[in-house]
Amino acid sequence: MDPKVSKVALIISSTRSPRACPQIANFVIDTIQSTSPGADEAAPSLKVIDLEQWNLPMFNESNIPSQVTDHTKYDHAHTISWSLEVQAHNAFIFVVPQYNWGYPAVVKNAIDYLYHEWKGKPAMVVSYGSHGGGKCNVQLKEVLRGVRMRPTTKTVELAFPSREFLVRASQGMDLEIDGTSESRVWSKEREDIIANYAELLELIS
Numbered sequence: 001m002d003p004k005v006s007k008v009a010l011i012i013s014s015t016r017s018p019r020a021c022p023q024i025a026n027f028v029i030d031t032i033q034s035t036s037p038g039a040d041e042a043a044p045s046l047k048v049i050d051l052e053q054w055n056l057p058m059f060n061e062s063n064i065p066s067q068v069t070d071h072t073k074y075d076h077a078h079t080i081s082w083s084l085e086v087q088a089h090n091a092f093i094f095v096v097p098q099y100n101w102g103y104p105a106v107v108k109n110a111i112d113y114l115y116h117e118w119k120g121k122p123a124m125v126v127s128y129g130s131h132g133g134g135k136c137n138v139q140l141k142e143v144l145r146g147v148r149m150r151p152t153t154k155t156v157e158l159a160f161p162s163r164e165f166l167v168r169a170s171q172g173m174d175l176e177i178d179g180t181s182e183s184r185v186w187s188k189e190r191e192d193i194i195a196n197y198a199e200l201l202e203l204i205s
Contacts, residue, residue, distance in 0.1 A: 006044035006204050009089040013096035013107035015052040018172025020128075022050070024158065025095045027177045027186070028126050031193045044201065049085065051106050056082060058109055065115035079113055086117040091204050092149075093197075095126045096140060098133030103140045111143060118147040122203035124196045125151065130166055132157030150203050154196040158189055 010029060014021035029046060061068075061075050068074060071083035096103050111118065123144050127133030134157050141151040160166045165185075168175055177185050 005042050006091065006201065007047070007089045008044045008091045008093065008200070008204075009047045009049050009085075010093040010095060011107070011110070012048065012050040012052070013094050013110075014104050015055075015106045016104075018170075020169035020172060020175060021095060021097060023175050023177060024126070024128055027158075028093065028095055028193055030178050031190045032197050034190075035194055035197075044090075044204075047089070051110055054078075054082065054110070056106075056110055056113065059112050061113065065113060069116055071117075082110070082113055083117050086114055089121070091122040091124075091200055093124050093126060093200070094140060094144075095128075096133070096136060098127055098129035098131075098136035101135045103136045103143075107140070108143060111147060115147055118144075118149050121149050122200050123149045123151050124154075124156070124200045126156040126158065126193065126196075128158035128160070130160050132159035152196050152199040152203065154192065154199055156189060156192045156196050158186055161185055 010025055012021050012025050025048060029048070032046065056078060061079055063073070063075075071080050071087070074080050074083060094107065096107055123141075125137050125140050125144075127137040127140070129136070134155075137155055137157055144151050160169060165175065175185070
């Protein structure tokens with residue numbers, strides 16, 4: 001891959017079963033990929049990181065991550081692998097549901113494993129829930145600043161449009177969403193995603 005091409009990772013930040021997060025992550029990806037880079041620009045690579053597949057145990061390192069500057073010095077193979085994965089990307093998109101006015105423990109745990117690997121890298125948060133997950137969005141951005149990441153100033157909050165939609169999401173059913181301009185759900189929020197992603201790319205450069 002061209003070393004000049006930015007590498008962006010989208011983190012699926014829910015591991016419950018059933019879950020809507022992968023569908024919503026795909027909506028975000030479709031929306032981003034519906035926009036074309038300028039003639040002189042190379043489209044960033046976009047990789048999905050699913051925390052369910054990583055299945056990291058609750059933080060179990062003996063050292064404080066901020067004191068570890070060499071990934072080979074971690075205690076566990078799963079931490080070394082996670083470190084290498086995060087190191088491989090220039091920026092991150094966190095797609096995250098709001099649970100009881102906060103974010104899921106699994107994403108906090110994944111963040112807390114590392115420090116220098118996150119430091120200085122741009123991030124955007126796409127939250128979702130009955131009312132868009134605004135509290136989760138704000139809280140997670142504070143955590144990202146705590147590991148010295150650079151969150152975007154813009155906000156993306158995907159509010160479920162109906163009670164029926166909420167039930168379908170909670171049961172992991174097909175939400176019939178996509179990131180095209182013809183999508184019946186979140187047409188305005190598509191614009192928010194595109195603007196937020198543009199800001200993310202500016203922070204990378």
